[in-house]
Amino acid sequence: MVLGNMLRKLGVVLMASAVTMVTTVGASAKVEGDTVYLGAAISLTGKYSTNGAHTRKGYDLAVDQINAAGGVTVDGMSYKLGIIYYDDESTPARGAQLAERLIQQDGVQFILGPYSSGLTRAMAPITEKYGIPMVEANGASISLFQEGYKYLFAVLSTTEQYLQGAVALAAETAGDDQTLRVGLAMENDPFSQDVRAGVIADAERLGMRIVIDDKLPPELNDMSATLAKVRALRPDLLVVSGHAKGAALAIRQIADSRIDIPMLALTHCDAAQVIEKFAEKAEFALCASQWAPGLSYSDDLFGSARDFADLFEATFDYAPPYQSAESAAAVMVFADAFERAGSFDPAVVRDALAETDMMTFYGGINFDDAGRNVAKPMVLFQIQDGEYRVVYPSNASEAELRHPTPRWSER
Amino acid sequence: MFENLQLLIDYPSLGVDLVANGLMIGAIFALAAFGMALVWGVLGIINIAQGEFVMLGGFVALTAAGLGVPPLLTIPLAAIALFILGWGLYRLVIFRVVDRDLFVSLLATFGLSIILQQLSNEIFGADVRTLETGLGTMVLFDGQIVLAEIKLVSFVTALTVGLALWAFLKRARLGQAIRATAQNARAARILGIDTDRVYAATYALNAALCGAAGSLVVMAWTIHPYIGLPYTVRSFLVVIVAGLGNIVAVITAGLGLGALENLAGFILGAEYQIAFVFVLMVILLVGRNFLLRRKREYLE
Numbered sequence: 231m232v233l234g235n236m237l238r239k240l241g242v243v244l245m246a247s248a249v250t251m252v253t254t255v256g257a258s259a260k261v262e263g264d265t266v267y268l269g270a271a272i273s274l275t276g277k278y279s280t281n282g283a284h285t286r287k288g289y290d291l292a293v294d295q296i297n298a299a300g301g302v303t304v305d306g307m308s309y310k311l312g313i314i315y316y317d318d319e320s321t322p323a324r325g326a327q328l329a330e331r332l333i334q335q336d337g338v339q340f341i342l343g344p345y346s347s348g349l350t351r352a353m354a355p356i357t358e359k360y361g362i363p364m365v366e367a368n369g370a371s372i373s374l375f376q377e378g379y380k381y382l383f384a385v386l387s388t389t390e391q392y393l394q395g396a397v398a399l400a401a402e403t404a405g406d407d408q409t410l411r412v413g414l415a416m417e418n419d420p421f422s423q424d425v426r427a428g429v430i431a432d433a434e435r436l437g438m439r440i441v442i443d444d445k446l447p448p449e450l451n452d453m454s455a456t457l458a459k460v461r462a463l464r465p466d467l468l469v470v471s472g473h474a475k476g477a478a479l480a481i482r483q484i485a486d487s488r489i490d491i492p493m494l495a496l497t498h499c500d501a502a503q504v505i506e507k508f509a510e511k512a513e514f515a516l517c518a519s520q521w522a523p524g525l526s527y528s529d530d531l532f533g534s535a536r537d538f539a540d541l542f543e544a545t546f547d548y549a550p551p552y553q554s555a556e557s558a559a560a561v562m563v564f565a566d567a568f569e570r571a572g573s574f575d576p577a578v579v580r581d582a583l584a585e586t587d588m589m590t591f592y593g594g595i596n597f598d599d600a601g602r603n604v605a606k607p608m609v610l611f612q613i614q615d616g617e618y619r620v621v622y623p624s625n626a627s628e629a630e631l632r633h634p635t636p637r638w639s640e641r
Numbered sequence: 642m643f644e645n646l647q648l649l650i651d652y653p654s655l656g657v658d659l660v661a662n663g664l665m666i667g668a669i670f671a672l673a674a675f676g677m678a679l680v681w682g683v684l685g686i687i688n689i690a691q692g693e694f695v696m697l698g699g700f701v702a703l704t705a706a707g708l709g710v711p712p713l714l715t716i717p718l719a720a721i722a723l724f725i726l727g728w729g730l731y732r733l734v735i736f737r738v739v740d741r742d743l744f745v746s747l748l749a750t751f752g753l754s755i756i757l758q759q760l761s762n763e764i765f766g767a768d769v770r771t772l773e774t775g776l777g778t779m780v781l782f783d784g785q786i787v788l789a790e791i792k793l794v795s796f797v798t799a800l801t802v803g804l805a806l807w808a809f810l811k812r813a814r815l816g817q818a819i820r821a822t823a824q825n826a827r828a829a830r831i832l833g834i835d836t837d838r839v840y841a842a843t844y845a846l847n848a849a850l851c852g853a854a855g856s857l858v859v860m861a862w863t864i865h866p867y868i869g870l871p872y873t874v875r876s877f878l879v880v881i882v883a884g885l886g887n888i889v890a891v892i893t894a895g896l897g898l899g900a901l902e903n904l905a906g907f908i909l910g911a912e913y914q915i916a917f918v919f920v921l922m923v924i925l926l927v928g929r930n931f932l933l934r935r936k937r938e939y940l941e
Contacts, residue, residue: 276767277767279766279767280766280767307930330676344754415911418912423818441908443913444910446912447911447913447916449870450911452660452662452666452862452903453911454663455907455914456906456907456911458662458907459645459786459907462652463648474768475769475863475865475869479862479863482862482863483789485778486787486791486792487778487787489787500767502768503768507771508773612717
């Protein structure tokens with residue numbers, strides 16, 4: 231009896247304290263004990279599940295590293311970082327729901343971005359509505375930054391920059407007395423059309439001629455019609471963007487049809503694993519990337535880009551794709567902003583984020599008024615002897631550009 | 642558009658190259674369409690999961706190749722694996738909807754297609770995959786026409802399977818039973834044909850055909866879990882054009898569609914290539930309706 235009574239009393243006390251906890255959590259940032267929580271809805275299942283996993287590993291690695299180094303110091307107190315994850319199932323509607331849930335039910339006041347521009351676009355209006363800062367690492371679409379969002383910050387380079395490096399490289403190789411001819415084969419989706427707009431703007435500025443401008447439907451599984459044009463019109467530079475499928479199709483069909491192209495530039499080579507799958511067929515192709523382990527950037531937390539790559543590989547047993555690197559950088563941006571803000575008040579942290587000016591293993595990070603990182607350029611690899619070698623930008627390059635690509639009959 | 646036409650006139654070999662490549666992919670459409678025509682004709686079901694069977698065939702081929710099976714031998718393996726799967730799906734789901742309203746079976750096979758997509762995404766991952774055969778490229782007429790040998794292999798395989806199917810339906814006991822059931826299921830039952838078994842075999846045969854097609858797709862092009870729909874749509878189109886009972890017409894329509902589609906992609910631009918398929922479908926349906934109406938008037 232006595233024991234029962236005591237248990238009942240204990241229960242009441244526990245419930246009361248739980249109620250107070252819930253109310254305090256609702257009012258200010260989600261801080262439990264000495265841990266401050268960030269929230270993330272990422273694609274653990276569905277069509278983005280591979281890249282969703284890369285994203286999560288980047289976030290987790292940065293959180294572990296920051297906590298191991300003593301966490302973040304805010305207003306004289308030391309805090310650890312934690313992340314509350316949900317699976318958005320690769321669907322924008324679910325992503326928006328989960329953003330709402332993270333903020334409303336879980337009391338999270340800082341959001342790490344999802345994977346892909348589409349999901350970021352679905353979540354951004356929610357975080358904006360509640361005035362919750364979101365630092366994202368995997369939504370590159372330029373249109374995200376034309377909405378006037380105040381709470382959205384992106385560490386990666388935006389889409390229109392993806393293949394502008396190829397145009398610059400082509401111009402460098404051409405000398406000045408001839409007009410270069412450019413062919414475009416871009417998937418008809420927002421991402422690739424952004425890439426296309428960037429390439430066309432630069433190509434026209436440099437006086438190049440666009441001789442092919444095909445928009446590939448997302449369902450398309452065959453590029454032979456476009457490649458027939460390439461064979462007839464012989465562009466000096468062929469630019470292809472269509473996620474992993476576009477890269478795999480282009481490499482395979484260009485090799486199978488033995489089409490000679492002096493310079494071929496693609497996005498998503500690493501996602502399509504073109505080196506592993508196509509070996510010498512992929513040789514000489516240029517591939518756009520947000521980041522590479524061979525770059526010369528470094529910071530105090532991870533060390534150099536190479537150190538990050540080694541740590542990642544030791545932890546997860548595979549080389550880090552750039553999606554993981556930029557995700558880790560997003561967590562670092564939050565940690566840096568917390569320390570400078572000296573507070574977990576979302577509005578104060580937001581202002582600190584806007585002032586960010588830091589160097590990381592991933593590159594410089596400095597946001598413009600729209601929330602885009604303007605301190606880090608895109609990187610171009612060339613596939614040389616079965617390896618990715620950075621050939622652009624020239625101040626960070628590891629190897630000389632091999633140009634022009636030899637004819638198939640001479641390989 | 643006009644500069645593309647001009648290009649075709651200036652370089653006639655380009656047209657031959659386009660048609661040749663189009664015929665190769667058309668052969669794969671024909672293969673999937675055989676199966677659709679069979680199932681439609683015999684069970685009265687329009688199988689929306691057709692493209693998913695193609696996709697699964699590709700993944701079976703990939704998995705088998707990963708275990709060390711030579712790529713070309715994965716074609717029969719994919720067919721056998723899908724035959725078993727098709728039989729299982731019939732026993733689990735399809736037999737319940739055979740004699741029901743068309744809507745029910747559309748819904749059921751649509752549901753199947755979603756489940757198969759999501760399961761393959763879960764098991765094989767969402768990445769785009771290809772299988773390298775190590776076959777080379779044929780260069781004909783001094784580089785005017787270039788054909789990947791694997792496409793030729795898929796072309797020949799599709800035709801051979803088509804002919805074998807035709808012979809099977811004409812000569813084999815089961816083939817005759819399938820045709821009898823298609824003509825009149827009730828009469829077939831009265832004559833002692835186990836129509837349930839015929840249905841199961843037909844559905845499994847369809848899956849096997851798609852499986853073979855899928856193994857060819859992964860070797861000549863690419864696959865991923867969400868690639869099914871275009872194959873379903875094109876099989877549907879081929880069957881509408883060719884009718885249910887005519888294998889030669891299915892082959893011709895499949896090849897024709899492949900070639901036309903490729904030419905349209907070239908002339909109109911790749912963005913209109915799939916739109917062209919749908920416009921063609923509408924035109925054919927309207928045209929067919931018009932012809933049928935005239936026939937009906939004669940009959941009255």
